[in-house]
Amino acid sequence: MRLPLLTLCLAAALAQPAFAHGTQDDHDEHEHGSLGAHVHGESHLDMAQTDTGLELQWRSPAADLVGFEHAPRSQAEKDAVAALRQALENPQALVKLPAAAECKLAEATAVSPLFAADTKTSGHLDVEASMSFSCSKPAALDSLDLTGWFAHFPNSHSVEVQAIVASGQQGAELTAKQPQLKW
Numbered sequence: 001m002r003l004p005l006l007t008l009c010l011a012a013a014l015a016q017p018a019f020a021h022g023t024q025d026d027h028d029e030h031e032h033g034s035l036g037a038h039v040h041g042e043s044h045l046d047m048a049q050t051d052t053g054l055e056l057q058w059r060s061p062a063a064d065l066v067g068f069e070h071a072p073r074s075q076a077e078k079d080a081v082a083a084l085r086q087a088l089e090n091p092q093a094l095v096k097l098p099a100a101a102e103c104k105l106a107e108a109t110a111v112s113p114l115f116a117a118d119t120k121t122s123g124h125l126d127v128e129a130s131m132s133f134s135c136s137k138p139a140a141l142d143s144l145d146l147t148g149w150f151a152h153f154p155n156s157h158s159v160e161v162q163a164i165v166a167s168g169q170q171g172a173e174l175t176a177k178q179p180q181l182k183w
Contacts, residue, residue, distance in 0.1 A: 040064060041157035047144065049165040049183075053103060053135040054144075056095065058088075062114055062125040064155040069125045072114065081114050087152060088129040094152055095131065096145035102136035141166075143182045150176035 043060035062069045065084050072078040087094060088110035097103045112127040135141050146159060154176075163170040165183040172181050 041155065043149075043153075043156050043159045045159050045161045047161060047163040047165075049141060049163075050138075052138055053106065054097065054133045054141060056129075056131040056133075058127075058129040058131075060127050060153075060156060062112060062127050064157075065127055065153050066114070067155065071120060084127065085110050085115055088127070088131075091129075091131050094146070094148045095133075096148060097133060097135070098140055098143055100140035101138060101142075103133040103141065104135075106132040106134040108132070143180060146174050146179040146181075147176075150179055 040061050040063055043058060043064065046057040048055045066077070066080045068077060072081050089108045090105070091108055092105060108129065108131045110127065110129040113125055114127065144161075149159065150156065157175065159174045161170070161172045161174060161181055163172070163181065163183065167183050170181070170183060174181060
C-alpha cells in the first residue's frame with residue numbers, strides 16, 4: 001500500500017518545526033509562500049517508507065543543481081538542464097538503498113520551469129523531483145545513502161530530510177561528510 005502523497009506532505013509539514021534550525025540573514029534566502037524558504041545550498045527531501053518500498057519528494061534551488069536560475073541561454077546551459085532532468089529521472093546513481101532490500105526504481109519524475117522549452121522565467125527557481133522505489137524485501141530497507149547526490153551536485157551543501165519510516169518519524173540534515181540516514 002502506498003502512503004498517500006497528501007499524508008506524506010501533511011506529516012512533513014507538521015514535523016518541520018520540530019527539526020527546524022536557525023534562520024539565516026543572507027541574500028540566498030527568499031520566501032516562497034507555503035513552500036518555505038529558498039536557501040541556496042540546501043535541498044529538502046520528504047521521505048516515506050511504505051509496505052513495499054520508499055517514496056521520495058525532493059525540492060532544490062536550481063542554482064544548486066545546474067549553477068543558474070534562469071531560462072537556459074547557451075547550448076551548455078541547455079545541456080546542463082537536460083542532464084539534470086536525466087539524472088533526476090534515473091536516480092540510481094544519486095540515491096543508494098540497501099542491496100538486501102532488493103529495491104528497483106518504479107517511477108521518477110522531475111518538474112521545473114527550467115524544463116519548459118518556452119520558459120521565460122528568471123529569478124529564484126526550484127526543481128522538484130519524485131522518486132518511487134519498489135522493494136522485494138522491504139523489511140531490509142533501513143537506510144538511505146546520498147553520497148551520489150553530493151558528488152553529482154557539489155553546490156548542494158545539505159539535504160534537510162523529513163522521514164516517516166517503519167520505526168517512526170525522523171528528521172536529519174545530511175551532508176557530503178554525513179550522507180547517510182539510518183533507521
